[in-house]
Amino acid sequence: MLHCFDAAIIGGGVVGSAIARELSRYDLSIAVLEENPDVVCEASGRNSAVVHGGFAYDRGSLKARLCVEGNRMMDDLSRELGFRFIRCGKVLVGNTDEDLRQLEKTMAQGFDNGATGLELIDGDRLHELVPAVNGGFAMLSRNSGIMDPFLFTINLAENAAMNGARYFLSHKAESIERRDGRYIIHAGDDDFSVKWIFNAAGKGAKDISDMLGIAGCRVIGSKGNYLVLDKRLGLLLPMPVYPVPSNTYMGIHVTPTVDGNVTVGPDAVDTDDFGYYGVPADRMEYLRESASTLWPHIEKKDVIRTFSGILAKWVDDKGVIQDFRIEVRDDIAPCAVNLIGIESPGLTAAVPIARYAISLMKERADLRERKDFDPIHPSARRFSDMSEEERAAAVASDPRYGSLVCSCEKVTEAEIVRAIHNPLGVHTMTGIKYRTRAMMGGCQAGFCQMKIERLLEKELGIKPEDVRYMRSSSWVLSGRMREA
Numbered sequence: 001m002l003h004c005f006d007a008a009i010i011g012g013g014v015v016g017s018a019i020a021r022e023l024s025r026y027d028l029s030i031a032v033l034e035e036n037p038d039v040v041c042e043a044s045g046r047n048s049a050v051v052h053g054g055f056a057y058d059r060g061s062l063k064a065r066l067c068v069e070g071n072r073m074m075d076d077l078s079r080e081l082g083f084r085f086i087r088c089g090k091v092l093v094g095n096t097d098e099d100l101r102q103l104e105k106t107m108a109q110g111f112d113n114g115a116t117g118l119e120l121i122d123g124d125r126l127h128e129l130v131p132a133v134n135g136g137f138a139m140l141s142r143n144s145g146i147m148d149p150f151l152f153t154i155n156l157a158e159n160a161a162m163n164g165a166r167y168f169l170s171h172k173a174e175s176i177e178r179r180d181g182r183y184i185i186h187a188g189d190d191d192f193s194v195k196w197i198f199n200a201a202g203k204g205a206k207d208i209s210d211m212l213g214i215a216g217c218r219v220i221g222s223k224g225n226y227l228v229l230d231k232r233l234g235l236l237l238p239m240p241v242y243p244v245p246s247n248t249y250m251g252i253h254v255t256p257t258v259d260g261n262v263t264v265g266p267d268a269v270d271t272d273d274f275g276y277y278g279v280p281a282d283r284m285e286y287l288r289e290s291a292s293t294l295w296p297h298i299e300k301k302d303v304i305r306t307f308s309g310i311l312a313k314w315v316d317d318k319g320v321i322q323d324f325r326i327e328v329r330d331d332i333a334p335c336a337v338n339l340i341g342i343e344s345p346g347l348t349a350a351v352p353i354a355r356y357a358i359s360l361m362k363e364r365a366d367l368r369e370r371k372d373f374d375p376i377h378p379s380a381r382r383f384s385d386m387s388e389e390e391r392a393a394a395v396a397s398d399p400r401y402g403s404l405v406c407s408c409e410k411v412t413e414a415e416i417v418r419a420i421h422n423p424l425g426v427h428t429m430t431g432i433k434y435r436t437r438a439m440m441g442g443c444q445a446g447f448c449q450m451k452i453e454r455l456l457e458k459e460l461g462i463k464p465e466d467v468r469y470m471r472s473s474s475w476v477l478s479g480r481m482r483e484a
C-alpha cells in the first residue's frame with residue numbers, strides 16, 4: 001500500500017520519537033517507521049539512564065551544547081510527559097594526584113561548556129553524600145540526575161501520536177528511491193512517499209545514509225554490559241558514582257535507578273554484531289570486581305538481572321570517535337536530515353537534538369506552527385505510589401485495581417489492561433513491562449509472566465502462540481504439550 005506524508009522519521013527510539021513530537025508542533029503529516037514492535041528495544045531502553053551534566057564532552061561540540069540544553073529542560077519535560085526524573089547529582093571519585101588533575105580539567109571543560117553546579121569536594125563531604133564510597137575526593141555535579149528511559153521514550157512517542165504523528169511499528173525501511181522531488185521508502189508491503197526524511201535509525205543510520213547516497217559514514221559498535229541489583233542496595237546509593245572519566249568513556253559506574261534498583265556498568269567492548277545483547281559470565285564477574293573498587297556493597301546474591309546496550313559511534317578514517325553528525329547534504333540528498341553517531345549523551349540531549357534537526361529543515365522549508373499542539377502526556381498514577389485512601393478509591397472505581405498481577409512491583413490488573421491498550425498499539429510482553437514495571441522485580445517475572453500473557457490473549461482476542469516477547473520473532477509459547 002502507498003502512504004503519502006510530508007515527513008517520515010526512520011527510527012522510533014528516543015531521538016526519532018523526540019523528532020516526531022517536536023515536528024508535530026507544526027502543520028505537517030508525519031510518519032514514524034520503526035523496525036521493532038516497540039520504540040525502546042535498542043539503545044534508548046539499554047543505557048545508564050543518567051541525565052548528564054555536559055562536562056565530559058569536547059569544548060564547542062554538539063554533544064556538549066545539546067547535553068547542557070537537555071539537562072536544563074529535563075524538569076519541564078518530566079512534568080509535561082509524566083516520566084520520573086530525579087536531579088540527585090553525581091560524583092566522579094578520585095584518589096591520586098593524576099586523578100585530581102584530570103578532575104580539574106574536566107571541571108574547567110564543564111564550565112566552558114556551560115555546565116553548572118560543579119565543584120571539587122574533599123573526602124569528608126564525599127562520605128557525607130555517599131557513605132562507604134572508596135575515594136579520597138570527588139567532583140560533584142549537582143545538576144546531573146537519573147530518569148526512566150523507557151517512559152521518557154514511550155511518552156515522547158505517545159505524545160507525538162496524540163498530536164497526529166502516525167507510528168508504523170514492525171516497519172523496516174529497506175530501500176529508498178528519489179522520484180519527482182519526493183522520496184519513496186520501501187518498508188515490507190508498504191511504500192511511503194514523503195517530501196522530508198529524518199534518519200534517526202541509531203545503529204541502522206549508516207545503512208539509511210547509504211540508501212540516501214551519502215556514502216562514507218563509518219560507524220563502530222561499542223557494547224556496554226550491565227548488572228541490575230536488588231532494591232535492597234538502592235537504599236544505600238543516593239546518587240551515581242563514577243570513576244574519573246576520559247572524553248570518550250565514562251568508566252564502569254554504579255547508578256541508582258528512579259525505581260530503587262542499582263545498575264552496575266557499562267564496560268566497553270568493541271563489536272560488529274549490533275544484534276547480540278547477551279552478557280557473558282566473565283563480563284558479569286569483571287563488572288562486579290571493577291565496580292567494587294568504587295562501592296563495596298556489590299554481592300553476587302544481589303544481582304537480579306543483566307542487560308546490555310550498544311553505542312553506534314561515528315569514527316573518522318583513523319578510528320577516532322567524532323561528535324554527533326546532524327546535517328542535510330543538499331548536494332546529494334536534499335530534504336533529508338541525517339543523524340549519525342548519536343551515542344551518549346543522546347538520551348539527555350534527545351529533545352535538543354530533535355530541535356537542532358528540525359532547525360535544519362526550517363532553514364529550507366516554511367513551517368507553520370499549529371495552535372492545537374498539546375505538550376501534555378496524560379499519565380495515570382501508579383498503584384504502587386498511591387496512598388491507602390487513593391488505593392481504596394481506585395479499587396472502588398475499577399475493581400481490577402484490587403487484583404495484583406505483579407506482587408514484587410505491586411502492579412495491578414487495571415494497569416496491565418491500560419498498558420495493553422496503549423496509543424501506539426504495542427502488544428509485546430516487554431511492551432507491558434516497560435510501561436508498568438511488571439516483571440521487573442526481584443522474581444524477574446517468575447510469578448506474573450503467564451498472568452500477563454493470559455491478559456494479552458483475553459484483551460486482544462489472540463491465541464497463545466500469537467503473543468511475542470520483544471521482537472516479531474520472539475515467541476513466548478509455540479503450542480500445547482498436551483490437550484487440556
Ligand SMILES: Cc1cc2nc3c(=O)[nH]c(=O)nc-3n(C[C@H](O)[C@H](O)[C@H](O)COP(=O)(O)OP(=O)(O)OC[C@H]3O[C@@H](n4cnc5c(N)ncnc54)[C@H](O)[C@@H]3O)c2cc1C
Pocket residue numbers: 010011012013014015016033034035036039040041042043044045046047048049050051052171172173174200201202203204205208223224225266308309310311342343344345346347348349
Ligand atoms: C550502554 C549505553 C549507555 C548509555 N548511557 C547513557 C546515559 O546514561 N545518558 C545518556 O544521555 N545517554 C546514554 N546513552 C546513549 C543513548 O542511549 C543513545 O544516544 C540514545 O538512546 C540513541 O537514541 P536513538 O533513538 O538514536 O537510537 P535507538 O534507541 O537505537 O533507536 C533507533 C531506532 O531505529 C530503528 N531502526 C534502525 N534501522 C531501521 C530501519 N531500517 N527501519 C526502521 N527502523 C530502524 C531501531 O529499531 C531503533 O529502534 C547510552 C547508550 C548506551 C548503549
